[in-house]
Amino acid sequence: xxxxxxxxxxxxxxxxxxxxxxxxxxxxxxxxxxxxxxxxxxxxxxxxxxxxxxxxxxxxxxxxxxxxxxxxxxxxxxxxxxxxxxxxxxxxxxxxxxxxxxxxxxxxxxxxxxxxxxxxxxxxxxxxxxxxxxxxxxxxxxxxxxxxxxxxxxxxxxxxxxxxxxxxxxxxxxxxxxxxxxxxxxxxxxxxxxxxxxxxxxxxxxxxxxxxxxxxxxxxxxxxxxxxxxxxxxxxxxxxxxxxxxxxxxxxxxxxxxxxxxxxxxxxxxxxxxxxxxxxxxxxxxxxxxxxxxxxxxxxxxxxxxxxxxxxxxxxxxxxxxxxxxxxxxxxxxxxxxxxxxxxxxxxxxxxxxxxxxxxxxxxxxxxxxxxxxxxxxxxxxxxxxxxxxxxxxxxxxxxxxxxxx
Amino acid sequence: xxxxxxxxxxxxxxxxxxxxxxxxxxxxxxxxxxxxxxxxxxxxxxxxxxxxxxxxxxxxxxxxxxxxxxxxxxxxxxxxxxxxxxxxxxxxxxxxxxxxxxxxxxxxxxxxxxxxxxxxxxxxxxxxxxxxxxxxxxxxxxxxxxxxxxxxxxxxxxxxxxxxxxxxxxxxxxxxxxxxxxxxxxxxxxxxxxxxxxxxxxxxxxxxxxxxxxxxxxxxxxxxxxxxxxxxxxxxxxxxxxxxxxxxxxxxxxxxxxxxxxxxxxxxxxxxxxxxxxxxxxxxxxxxxxxxxxxxxxxxxxxxxxxxxxxxxxxxxxxxxxxxxxxxxxxxxxxxxxxxxxxxxxxxxxxxxxxxxxxxxxxxxxxxxxxxxxxxxxxxxxxxxxxxxxxxxxxxxxxxxxxxxxxxxxxxxxxxxxxxxxxxxxxxxxxxxxxxxxxxxxxxxxxxxxxxxxxxxxxxxxxxxxxxxxxxxxxxxxxxxxxxxxxx
Numbered sequence: 092x093x094x095x096x097x098x099x100x101x102x103x104x105x106x107x108x109x110x111x112x113x114x115x116x117x118x119x120x121x122x123x124x125x126x127x128x129x130x131x132x133x134x135x136x137x138x139x140x141x142x143x144x145x146x147x148x149x150x151x152x153x154x155x156x157x158x159x160x161x162x163x164x165x166x167x168x169x170x171x172x173x174x175x176x177x178x179x180x181x182x183x184x185x186x187x188x189x190x191x192x193x194x195x196x197x198x199x200x201x202x203x204x205x206x207x208x209x210x211x212x213x214x215x216x217x218x219x220x221x222x223x224x225x226x227x228x229x230x231x232x233x234x235x236x237x238x239x240x241x242x243x244x245x246x247x248x249x250x251x252x253x254x255x256x257x258x259x260x261x262x263x264x265x266x267x268x269x270x271x272x273x274x275x276x277x278x279x280x281x282x283x284x285x286x287x288x289x290x291x292x293x294x295x296x297x298x299x300x301x302x303x304x305x306x307x308x309x310x311x312x313x314x315x316x317x318x319x320x321x322x323x324x325x326x327x328x329x330x331x332x333x334x335x336x337x338x339x340x341x342x343x344x345x346x347x348x349x350x351x352x353x354x355x356x357x358x359x360x361x362x363x364x365x366x367x368x369x370x371x372x373x374x375x376x377x378x379x380x381x382x383x384x385x386x387x388x389x390x391x392x393x394x395x396x397x398x399x400x401x402x403x404x405x406x407x408x409x410x411x412x413x414x415x416x417x418x419x420x421x422x423x424x425x426x427x428x429x430x431x432x433x434x435x436x437x438x439x440x441x442x443x444x445x446x447x448x449x450x451x452x453x454x455x456x457x458x459x460x461x462x463x464x465x466x467x468x469x470x471x472x473x474x475x476x477x478x479x480x481x482x483x484x485x486x487x488x489x490x491x492x493x494x495x496x497x
Numbered sequence: 498x499x500x501x502x503x504x505x506x507x508x509x510x511x512x513x514x515x516x517x518x519x520x521x522x523x524x525x526x527x528x529x530x531x532x533x534x535x536x537x538x539x540x541x542x543x544x545x546x547x548x549x550x551x552x553x554x555x556x557x558x559x560x561x562x563x564x565x566x567x568x569x570x571x572x573x574x575x576x577x578x579x580x581x582x583x584x585x586x587x588x589x590x591x592x593x594x595x596x597x598x599x600x601x602x603x604x605x606x607x608x609x610x611x612x613x614x615x616x617x618x619x620x621x622x623x624x625x626x627x628x629x630x631x632x633x634x635x636x637x638x639x640x641x642x643x644x645x646x647x648x649x650x651x652x653x654x655x656x657x658x659x660x661x662x663x664x665x666x667x668x669x670x671x672x673x674x675x676x677x678x679x680x681x682x683x684x685x686x687x688x689x690x691x692x693x694x695x696x697x698x699x700x701x702x703x704x705x706x707x708x709x710x711x712x713x714x715x716x717x718x719x720x721x722x723x724x725x726x727x728x729x730x731x732x733x734x735x736x737x738x739x740x741x742x743x744x745x746x747x748x749x750x751x752x753x754x755x756x757x758x759x760x761x762x763x764x765x766x767x768x769x770x771x772x773x774x775x776x777x778x779x780x781x782x783x784x785x786x787x788x789x790x791x792x793x794x795x796x797x798x799x800x801x802x803x804x805x806x807x808x809x810x811x812x813x814x815x816x817x818x819x820x821x822x823x824x825x826x827x828x829x830x831x832x833x834x835x836x837x838x839x840x841x842x843x844x845x846x847x848x849x850x851x852x853x854x855x856x857x858x859x860x861x862x863x864x865x866x867x868x869x870x871x872x873x874x875x876x877x878x879x880x881x882x883x884x885x886x887x888x889x890x891x892x893x894x895x896x897x898x899x900x901x902x903x904x905x906x907x908x909x910x911x912x913x914x915x916x917x918x919x920x921x922x923x924x925x926x927x928x929x930x931x932x933x934x935x936x937x938x939x940x941x942x943x944x945x946x947x948x949x950x951x952x953x954x955x956x957x958x959x960x961x962x963x964x965x966x967x968x969x970x971x972x973x974x975x976x977x978x979x980x981x982x983x984x985x
Contacts, residue, residue, distance in 0.1 A: 123530035125544065126784045127551035127612075130766040132704030135788060138548025139541065140612045141532055144671050191673030191973035192604050192966065193662045195611030197782055201671040251971045257597035259971050294984060298954035299591030317594060317985065318967045319978050370582040399582045403595050 099164030099171075110151035111185065118202040120145040143198030144190065150204055154181040171218035178211040180242075186263070186473070188250050206244035208269060212237035228339035236331045241265050252474025255361055260404045261327075261474045270476045272325035272359045274404030275307040275316070279390040280383050291315060303383040303394025305401045316400070325409040327477025330355030343427065345441075349419040352450075353459075358412035359478045360455050368402045369395040412477065414451035414458040420444045423494075437496040444489045457484035532615075536622035539631045545616045546639045549646045550706070550766075551783035552609030557601030558653075559765040559868050560779070561791045564934055565804070566598055570960075571936030572953065573810050574796075577842060580803040590954035594964035594985050603658065603966050604781040606650045610664060613647035616640060618667045634696075641696030644689040645708035645716070649763075649870070651689075652720060655682045656938055659962045659982060662975075673973030676965075676980060683724060690717040694736070705757045705766070711737050712763040715876050718883075723942055727883040734880045737762070741873040743903045748823045750872060751850050753865045760873040765790075769865035776863075789863035796932075798826060798840055798847025800860045805844045806931070813927050819904050824850045824931050834858035850932050869933060874900050878926050885918045893918050897925055959984030 122145075127138030160175035183204035190199050213236050220229040241263050244250065251259035252270070261270045281287050281302050290306065291297055293314035310320040334351040366376030372395065383389040393401045423441035431438060451458045460479050535541055554560050562584075568574040569587035576585050586592045592599060616623075616639065623636050647665075654661045663677035663685055694713035703709050718733035742759040749755035756764065772786020779787040794800045806825050814821040822830065825846040830837050832854040840847055849855075851866055869875075881896035891911050897918075898908040909921055923943070927936055940946040947957040954960075964985035970978055 121532055123532060123535060124784070125530070127548040128772060128786055128788065129547050129550040129554065129706070130768040130771055130788055131547065131550070131706040133768070135768075135771040135786070136547045137544055138546075138551050138612075139530070139535070139544040140548035141615050141667065144669070146671075188671070189968075189972045190671050191662075191975075192600075192969045193607045193664065193673060193973060194668045194671070195604075195607035195609070195614075195664070196668075197608065197611075197784070203671075247974070251968075254968070257600040257966070257968065258595055259968060294956075294959075296954075296956060297591070298589045299586070299593065317978065317981070318970060372578055396578070396582060396585075398591060399586050400593065400595065 096165050097163065098167050099162060101162040102160070103162065104157075104159040106155075106157050108153055108155050110153055111181075112151050118145065119147050119149045124197055140197065143196050144194075144201045146201055146203055148204075149185075149202060150183060152181060152183050152185045152204065154179055168218075169220050171216070171220075173214075173216040175214045176211070177214070178209070180207060180209050182207045184208055186250060187252075189252060189254075189259070205247070205250065206265075207242045208239055209242050210237060210239040226339070226341045228337070230338075231336040232333070233335075234331060234333045237328065239268050239328065241267060241269060253478055255359075255404065255478070255480075256364060256402065258404045260359055260408075261476070261478065267323060268326050268328050270327055270474055271323050272327070272357060272404075272409055272477070274321055274324045274406065274408070276310070276322060276324065277405050277407055278306045278308050280304070280393055281306045282383075282386040282390075299398045299400060301394075301398065302386065304398040305393050305405070305407070307400075307403075307405065321404070324404075324406040325357030325359060325477075327356055327358070327412075329353040329413070343425045345421075345423045345425070347419065347421040348417070350415065350417050352413070352415035354413045356412045357477060358410050358453060358455065358458065358460055359408050360410050360453075361408065361478065361480050362455055363408050364402055367392060367407070369393070369397065370399070370402060372396060410453055410455070412451075412453050412458045412460070414449055414453065416446060416450070416459070417444075417448040418446060420447060435495055435497060437494065439494040441492045441494065442489070443492065444487075446485050446487045447489070455479050457482065459485060532619070536619050536626070538626065539635070542616075542623055542626070542631065542636070542639050545612075545619070546642045548783075549609060549612040549616060549643050552605060552612055552650070553646075553765045553783075554767070554787050555601070555605045555608075555779050555781050555783050556777070556791075557598075557605035557781040558609075559790070559870075560767075560776075560787065561795065562598045562601055564792055564868070564932075565795070566602070567934035567937050568804065568932055570950070570955075571934075571940065572807050572950065573932050573936050574804040575807040576804055577802055577844070579801065584803070588953060590950075590956070590960045592963070594967040594970070594981065596964070596966070599963045600966040600968055601781050602963070603654070603969060605783075606654050607664075608781060608783065609650035610647055610654075611668075613643040613650065614665060614667050616643035617647065617665070637696040638698055641693040641713070642708045645693040645697065645713050648686045648689040648693070648716065648720075651682055651686050652716070655679050655686070656723065657963050658965060662973075673969075673975045675975040683720065686720055687717065690714075690720065694733075699740075700762075708763060711740055712871065715762045715871050718876065719871065719879060722879050722883055723938075725886070727886045730883040731880065731887065734876055734883065737873075737876050738880065741876070743873055743877075743899065745903075747820055747904055748850075748855075750869060750874075751823075751866060752855065753853075753867075756867045761867075761869065762872055762876065763870045764867035764872075765870060766867050767865045769863040773863055789865055790868060791862070791864070792851050792868065793853050793860035793864035793866065794862050796848040797852050797854065797860045798844070799834070799854065799858065802841060802844075802847065804848070806846050806848060808845070810927070810931055811846060813924065815906065815928075818906055818928060820928055820931075822849075824848070826854070832858070848932060874903075874929050875926075875933075875935065878922060878929065881918070881925075882922050885915055885922065888915070890915060890918050893922070897921055900925060900929055956984065 122142045123139050124142040125139040128135045156179045158175055158177035163172040184206055186205045187200040188203050190196055190201055216233045218231045244265055249262050249264035251262045253261040262273045263269050281304055283302055287300055290309055307316045332353045337348040339346045369375055369379055381389055382392040383394045421441055421443040423439050425439040460477055565584045566587045576588055583597050620640055660676035660679050662674040663682050690713050697708055697710040697713050700709045700711055714733050714736040718730045721730035744750055744758045744760040749758050750760055767790045769789045771788035773789050775785025776787045796804045826849045827846045828837055833856050853860055853864055877896045877900050881893040885893035894909045940949050941961045946955055962982045964982050
């Protein structure tokens with residue numbers, strides 16, 4: 092490429108199939124559990140029973156991956172660009188499907204290969220380097236989108252997961268993104284008995300819902316609120332994610348800065364249950380000071396000790412989990428070697444900070460929801476995506492350091 | 498040529514030799530027991546039966562939620578404000594299919610059924626154990642215990658949910674089953690109890706805590722009574738009558754020291770000296786050490802005091818009925834901490850039955866007092882009811898008087914009408930069995946629930962059953978929202 096400004100120009104594509112066996116061991120066979128104790132004849136005697144249901148037909152999940160990409164390097168890689176579009180299809184998805192409760196198994200899930208999902212997205216990476224002069228710097232910006240859609244579940248309309256207070260709050264369904272949040276849509280608070288009677292017409296003598304309780308939307312207009320009125324209330328996957336890395340040096344000073352973020356993902360914030368649920372007359376968040384206490388007082392926080400239905404899975408728990416976070420910041424100064432009469436080949440002091448700044452509207456402790464491992468089998472955790480169960484937040488930290496080399 | 502031929506033969510035979518069938522690839526975990534290799538000796542059979550009992554001790558069932566749900570619905574309880582909302586809803590019948598307690602009860606009872614089926618469905622394996630290692634009588638006895646418990650779990654399910662999936666084998670394939678007509682469920686319960694009554698040991702020969710022959714007959718009579726088959730109920734109860742006796746002191750039925758006395762027929766066992774670390778994790782699974790009850794802590798007036806005996810319950814007691822003071826504390830009564838001078842929140846009374854306050858000043862979270870599932874006084878009153886319905890009022894009055902005589906209450910005189918005897922039974926059951934989870938099912942089967950509980954929100958045709966829990970509808974393809982109980 093002599094004479095060209097391009098030092099790298101590459102169009103690439105690939106196709107392949109990979110497998111995923113990311114599940115617990117021995118899931119194909121049933122085992123016994125000997126951890127049941129009962130007092131018999133004055134002694135704690137031990138009991139043994141079948142733990143769960145094995146699945147002898149279990150096999151690997153297969154992903155067919157297709158991508159096409161463009162790599163560009165200009166002016167000796169002073170400017171780099173990388174673009175990639177991918178379109179993957181996974182079959183025989185490994186999912187821990189909850190068994191019917193009436194089957195009574197101690198381990199209430201069966202690991203199964205259940206259908207297919209399509210994932211496609213775009214990744215872009217933009218880089219710039221300037222290595223001339225006293226001031227040198229480089230910057231790197233990456234950006235990614237990823238959309239997935241379940242295209243079949245082997246005849247089953249949907250599979251629920253992630254039990255919270257007796258309800259499944261996430262699920263997978265054909266035509267929807269994986270592990271979307273599921274529950275009631277709300278429309279404020281009932282202010283008067285008349286408003287209730289307009290909606291809950293199927294059983295006018297019902298005693299549960301009173302003025303001050305949450306008004307759920309009767310999706311199917313049958314005059315009662317039950318699980319048939321539950322709909323998609325959130326998507327744990329972001330519209331896009333990004334990262335920005337910046338390095339600079341000026342004489343003896345150096346700087347590194349790393350920012351990343353996620354935009355458009357929802358979080359199911361279970362902390363709302365404790366903070367705003369008001370199931371008992373103590374231990375609540377300050378927001379309940381603004382609760383409903385009579386017609387017109389609140390259209391968002393229900394009455395205290397109200398209907399238990401107020402805490403049902405609904406969009407009250409769903410928040411925008413978008414964030415931009417200054418993940419890492421380092422500022423350093425390297426003393427010239429003559430400063431210490433050439434005793435050290437390097438003598439650098441630096442100040443570094445992690446998670447110093449987070450921009451988010453999320454009300455919980457940390458918008459970056461780690462996954463709680465509920466069991467050994469990795470697949471089971473999938474339903475937990477984006478569900479904040481009071482996860483431990485990432486710490487904000489500042490360090491002062493000294494780096495010495497002889 | 499010959500050489501090539503030989504090599505080919507060897508090559509082909511090697512090919513055959515290295516191929517294998519999948520049985521060899523799918524090995525069971527050698528470090529874990531598997532169902533295929535179990536049931537080889539008495540210890541294993543006994544362990545499989547012990548596990549079935551463990552499902553009685555869950556928060557979803559007898560260790561916590563059951564007494565809240567039943568005592569609240571029957572209005573033996575009034576709730577204090579600190580009682581959790583998910584329990585208070587059983588006082589005003591505002592629960593729906595998303596109720597956490599209904600879900601946990603359904604889940605707990607079916608886990609008990611599954612554990613019982615693990616024993617019963619493996620009867621062939623158990624019967625293959627040589628009789629020299631385990632006698633046929635003992636094999637039958639162990640299977641009988643599982644059948645008794647399966648009947649108990651199914652009785653709890655069918656009385657509270659109506660039609661429920663009837664599962665009598667180890668379910669395979671993971672597919673949920675549709676609801677079975679309750680008549681069929683009752684038929685299975687009766688068959689199980691009949692079998693158990695033939696194979697279980699009498700109380701005198703059995704360890705405390707295990708199901709006995711008397712328990713099977715008592716329960717069989719109760720099931721027939723619920724079906725209004727009074728003749729068969731009496732036949733079953735006759736096998737219990739005279740084999741047990743009323744405890745000399747009424748309160749002995751609710752004390753740890755005397756809980757296995759002559760009146761005890763079947764109870765959920767608790768012992769606070771045994772492991773309790775897993776109590777709060779034992780929502781439904783019964784795993785680990787959870788050998789105590791939260792009853793004392795929950796209701797106790799010197800502890801959480803979530804509930805106190807309702808005004809209507811206290812008013813039901815005749816003047817000078819000693820069972821009033823044995824069931825409740827009021828100001829002026831004495832407990833382990835001395836004389837009670839006041840009751841917090843200015844409540845008129847607190848529960849004494851099932852509390853440890855007779856021997857200590859607070860509950861300390863864990864109670865070792867057993868929860869009676871069926872005791873002899875209950876059986877006597879059920880015999881009175883069956884006799885009365887069969888037209889034998891004199892006999893019925895005799896049974897009632899046995900119960901009244903124990904506490905020195907005036908005896909009923911002969912010559913009462915059938916309805917008068919029935920009213921006497923309604924009264925006597927409420928008083929004798931206060932806070933023992935029988936009032937609500939009694940009212941429902943007598944058709945009196947709307948009359949007695951309508952003012953609190955009870956609606957006949959709806960609240961006589963719980964809703965099928967929403968999570969069951971979510972996970973069971975054979976039960977959808979169109980199959981839900983009416984009104985939910």
